[in-house]
Amino acid sequence: MRWLFLILSLLFCGLSLLTVVPAWHVLVWQAAILAGEFGHYFGIATLVLACMTVAYGVVMVEDDQPYWKAGGVAAILALVATGFFFSPTAFAVQMGPRLPAKFEAAFGERSTGRALALRQLWLPFPGVRETSVQSHLFTPLDWPEPLKLDFYPANSPDAPVVVMVHGGGWDSGSRDQISYFNHWLAQSGYAVAAISYRLAPAHPWPAQRDDTLKAIDWLKANAGRLNIDASRIVLMGRSAGAQIASAVAYAANDPAIRGFIGLYGVYDMHFVWSISKEDDVLNSVNLMNQFLGGAPSPANQAHYDSASAQGLITQGRTPPTLLIHGTVDTLCWVEHSRRLARDLESANVPHIFIELPWAVHAFDYNRTGPGGQLTAYTVGSFLNQVLVE
16 A cells, blocks of 8 residues: 555656646646646645555554655655645735736736635636627638638627637647637626637748738727727737737737737747757747748748737837746747846836746636636736726
């Protein structure tokens, strides 16, 4: 029995370390999401395991040799795992009371005024009242085949709109990613347009920018029948979608675009190329070859520039920005968001940057986990700042 306890403790301890150790493989990254966003459940399991190991050791003696030689190690490992598993929740609890101050620093008196409380931590998938999703078609500027847009109507008339741009490394992904979040936004009074865009390598940049702009034009042209206020739009994207949404928001010079929200994105494609490797988690060299045609050169310089939101910042015109990123994200390095936040600060652009010490890519997968609740709080508060008249 002591060896079973030891093996379980080793496995749990290894999983818990993914809250601080960067993932080196896609499968390890997926395990890291479990460790970070469901870790409080595992923490209870490892605490029980530690107690069982100690209790068993008190009564267990074999050949007059104490049980503690193997059992003691198992108990220590289980307690270490418990600490790591609960660390995301501890970080989130510490960060929650500080968030109103961040909003006040960015928006002054228009602050959120309330602190985050982790209320639904123990409900892994609580229901969200789903709205009736409407599918529509819009046609790209230079492509004859229409693209789809899923529209989530809000529960209020003349609602502002969140344009959701999906991730997927520019060559994959779909508009129904993490759709519960779109339902939650609609339930909160914000209409959502989750858009499709053409994918690389068949369609390199700037096809994705053009498709997003065309989707915005379609929303404006159909605002009446959709019952939305198309003069109040926020672009939101995850991962590759954050890059697309940011480049559109920063370059459009459109007063209707009131803000940009980027989750674990990249914002300077020159910098992305400089750190890309063929043997990294995503083979980023291949992704960049597909998306921008390889290394920066005179032939693709304009595409690199127009795809890089960081180089498109213009004081007085760049919309307010919310960035959220995980420290141990190996798919998109947190330094991408740090660099953009520094340049926004230098340009006096209202912005908020939230760095989650335990989080990896797609930390918002579990909406009631530490990362999911922080995301919902900050996104909701940000939208309230930039969209409420």
